[in-house]
Amino acid sequence: MAVLQIKNLTKQFGSFTAVNNISFDLKEGEILGLLGPNGAGKTTTIQMLLGITTPNSGSIRYFDKDFSTNRQECLRTINYTSAFNALQGRTTVWENLIVFANLYLVDDPKKKILKLVDYFEIKNLLNSQYKHLSSGEKTRVNFIKALLNDPKVILMDEPTASLDPDIADKTLSLIEQIKQDNKISILYTSHNMNEIDRICDRVIFLSNGKIVAEDTPINLTKKIETTTLRLTFDKGKEIIEKYLTENKQEFEFSKDNIVIIKTKEKLVPKIIFGISSEGIWMTDIEIQKPTLEDVFLQISRSK
Amino acid sequence: MSWKRIKAIMLHEFFITKRSLEVINDIIIFPLLSIIIFGFLTNYLSGTTGLIISKQVLIGMILWQVINMTEYSIAVGCLWDVWARNLTNIFISPISNLEYLIAYTISGCVKSLIVLLFGGIISFYFFGTNLLDLGIINLIIYFVNLAFFGFGFAIVILGLIFRFGTNVQALSWGLIAVLQPLMAVIYPVSILPKPLQMMAYLLPPTYVFEAARANVIDKGIQWQLILMAFFLNFIFIFLAITFFNFMFNQSKKTGQFARLEG
Numbered sequence: 001m002a003v004l005q006i007k008n009l010t011k012q013f014g015s016f017t018a019v020n021n022i023s024f025d026l027k028e029g030e031i032l033g034l035l036g037p038n039g040a041g042k043t044t045t046i047q048m049l050l051g052i053t054t055p056n057s058g059s060i061r062y063f064d065k066d067f068s069t070n071r072q073e074c075l076r077t078i079n080y081t082s083a084f085n086a087l088q089g090r091t092t093v094w095e096n097l098i099v100f101a102n103l104y105l106v107d108d109p110k111k112k113i114l115k116l117v118d119y120f121e122i123k124n125l126l127n128s129q130y131k132h133l134s135s136g137e138k139t140r141v142n143f144i145k146a147l148l149n150d151p152k153v154i155l156m157d158e159p160t161a162s163l164d165p166d167i168a169d170k171t172l173s174l175i176e177q178i179k180q181d182n183k184i185s186i187l188y189t190s191h192n193m194n195e196i197d198r199i200c201d202r203v204i205f206l207s208n209g210k211i212v213a214e215d216t217p218i219n220l221t222k223k224i225e226t227t228t229l230r231l232t233f234d235k236g237k238e239i240i241e242k243y244l245t246e247n248k249q250e251f252e253f254s255k256d257n258i259v260i261i262k263t264k265e266k267l268v269p270k271i272i273f274g275i276s277s278e279g280i281w282m283t284d285i286e287i288q289k290p291t292l293e294d295v296f297l298q299i300s301r302s303k
Numbered sequence: 304m305s306w307k308r309i310k311a312i313m314l315h316e317f318f319i320t321k322r323s324l325e326v327i328n329d330i331i332i333f334p335l336l337s338i339i340i341f342g343f344l345t346n347y348l349s350g351t352t353g354l355i356i357s358k359q360v361l362i363g364m365i366l367w368q369v370i371n372m373t374e375y376s377i378a379v380g381c382l383w384d385v386w387a388r389n390l391t392n393i394f395i396s397p398i399s400n401l402e403y404l405i406a407y408t409i410s411g412c413v414k415s416l417i418v419l420l421f422g423g424i425i426s427f428y429f430f431g432t433n434l435l436d437l438g439i440i441n442l443i444i445y446f447v448n449l450a451f452f453g454f455g456f457a458i459v460i461l462g463l464i465f466r467f468g469t470n471v472q473a474l475s476w477g478l479i480a481v482l483q484p485l486m487a488v489i490y491p492v493s494i495l496p497k498p499l500q501m502m503a504y505l506l507p508p509t510y511v512f513e514a515a516r517a518n519v520i521d522k523g524i525q526w527q528l529i530l531m532a533f534f535l536n537f538i539f540i541f542l543a544i545t546f547f548n549f550m551f552n553q554s555k556k557t558g559q560f561a562r563l564e565g
Contacts, residue, residue: 011558013557013558018558043561044558047558047561050391050395051394051395051555052391052394052395052555052560052561053555053556053558053560053561054552054555054556071397072397072399073397075395075396075397076397079395080391080392080395084388085388085389085391085392086387086388086389087387087389087392088315088318088319088383088384088387088389089387090318090319090322090323090383090387091315091318091319091322092318095314095315095318098314099311099312099314099315099318100311100392100396102307102308102310102311102314103308103311103312103393103396103397103398104396104397105305105307105308105397129322145392
C-alpha cells in the first residue's frame with residue numbers, strides 16, 4: 001500500500017523547471033532514496049511534500065488524501081528532519097521538544113518525550129541549550145522531534161550531512177532501528193551513496209528535475225557491466241600485457257607489478273585463470289564491482 | 304483551531320524571551336526608559352506649557368508602547384525562528400497561520416500590558432500622571448484599538464519578510480518608527496502641515512491619541528474619534544490580512560519561504 005503518491009508533480013521558478021512532471025509512490029514501511037546531483041530537484045520535491053513550496057501542477061496524496069485540501073490532517077501524520085534545519089538554539093532540548101509535542105497535539109507530551117530521550121540515550125541533555133549541543137547530539141534531538149507525533153512518514157533531507165563518519169554511522173543505525181521498531185516509511189535524500197546503498201529499499205535518481213532511473217540499489221548497480229579487477233603479481237609483466245592484448249581487454253599498469261583491468265563481471269574468473277595458466281604468480285586479487293556511486297556518476301555525467 | 308497549539312507558540316516565545324537579554328531590553332528596559340525620559344521632559348515642560356500638555360505628552364508616550372510592543376512581538380518573534388533555522392519546523396507542523404498569529408498577538412498584548420502597568424506606576428509615582436485618570440473603559444478601548452493596529456502592521460511586515468526574505472527584516476523594528484510622527488502620538492494633529500494631516504487621519508491610532516489627549520482635559524468618551532478609529536482599524540486589518548495571505552502564498556510559489564532560513 002502506498003502511503004505517499006506523487007503524480008505529475010512540476011515546479012517552475014520563472015523559466016527554470018526545477019521538478020519536471022515526476023510521479024512515484026512511497027510504500028508502507030519502505031525507505032526510498034531520492035538521489036541526484038546538485039540542482040536535480042530533490043530539495044524542491046521535499047519542500048513541496050512539506051507544503052512550504054507550492055507546485056505548479058500535479059498532485060500529492062498522503063494516505064490517499066489530497067495534501068492541498070487536507071493540509072493539517074496530512075501534516076499530523078508526517079514529520080521531517082534535515083541537517084539544514086535546526087531547533088531553537090536559545091532554548092533547552094526539553095523546551096524545544098515540549099513546544100513541538102504541543103504543536104502536534106501529543107497526548108501526555110512529557111511521557112512521550114521521556115520515552116524518546118531514553119530510546120536515543122540523551123536524557124542527560126534535556127536541560128542543555130540546543131545551541132550548545134554537538135552535531136551528533138543535535139541530530140538525535142532532531143530525530144526525537146521528528147518522532148514526537150508517531151509519524152507514518154518521515155521526510156529526511158540529508159540528515160547526516162556535516163556529521164563525522166562515526167556519528168553518521170550511528171545515525172544510520174538509528175534510522176534502521178526506527179524503521180524496524182516503528183514501521184515508518186521514509187523518503188531519504190543524500191549525496192552519500194554508501195548510505196543509500198545501506199538503508200534504502202528502493203532508489204529514485206533525479207536529474208534536471210526528471211526521474212531518470214528507479215530500482216533497488218542492487219538492480220541499479222547491475223546495469224553497469226564493467227567490473228574493475230586489480231591484480232598484484234610477482235613478475236611477468238610482458239606476459240600479462242600480451243595475454244590481455246590478445247584477449248582484447250582494457251587495462252593499465254599502475255605499477256610494474258600491478259595491473260588494473262576493466263572488464264565484464266562474467267569474464268573475471270576466465271581472466272584470472274588465464275593469467276595463472278601463463279605461469280604468473282598472483283600475490284593479491286581485488287575485484288571492485290560497480291557501486292551506486294558509479295551509477296550516480298554515469299547518470300550525472302550523461303546529462 | 305486548537306488552543307493547545309496557540310499555547311505551544313506562546314510557550315515557545317516565553318522560553319526564547321526569558322533567555323534573551325536583547326528581547327528583555329527591547330520589551331521592558333527600552334520602553335520604560337523612553338517613558339522615564341519623556342517623564343523628565345514633561346516635568347521640564349510643565350513649567351512653560353502647563354501641566355495638561357505635559358500629561359498629554361507622557362500619556363501619549365505610554366500608549367505608544369502598545370503599538371510598539373504588539374508589532375515587535377509578532378514581527379521579531381517570527382524572526383527569532385528564521386535566524387535559528389527553525390521556522391520550517393514550525394510551519395510543517397499542523398499549525399495554521401491564524402493560530403500562529405493569534406499566539407503572537409496574545410503574547411504581544413501581555414507584553415504591552417506589562418509595559419503599560421510598569422509605565423503607569425512610574426508615571427504616577429515619579430511624574431504625577433495617573434493613567435487611570437483616562438477612565439478604565441477608555442483605557443481598554445484605546446488598548447484594543449492600538450493593539451489591533453500593531454497586529455495589522457506586524458502582519459504587513461511579516462508578509463514582506465516572507466515574500467522578500469530577511470533583506471527587509473529591519474522593517475520589523477524600524478518602519479513603525481517612521482509612522483510615529485504621523486500618528487501625532489505626543490502632539491495634536493493640528494501641529495502637522497496640512498498634507499501630513501490628511502495622511503495622519505488615514506491612520507487609526509491618530510484618533511486614539513487625539514481621544515486620549517481630549518480625555519486628559521475632559522473624562523468623557525470621545526465617541527466620534529473612537530468609532531472612527533475602530534472603523535479604520537477594521538478596514539486596515541482586513542487589508543493587512545489580505546496582503547499577508549497574498550504575500551505568504553506568493554512566497555510559497557516563488558520558493559522564497561523555503562529559502563528564508565538561508
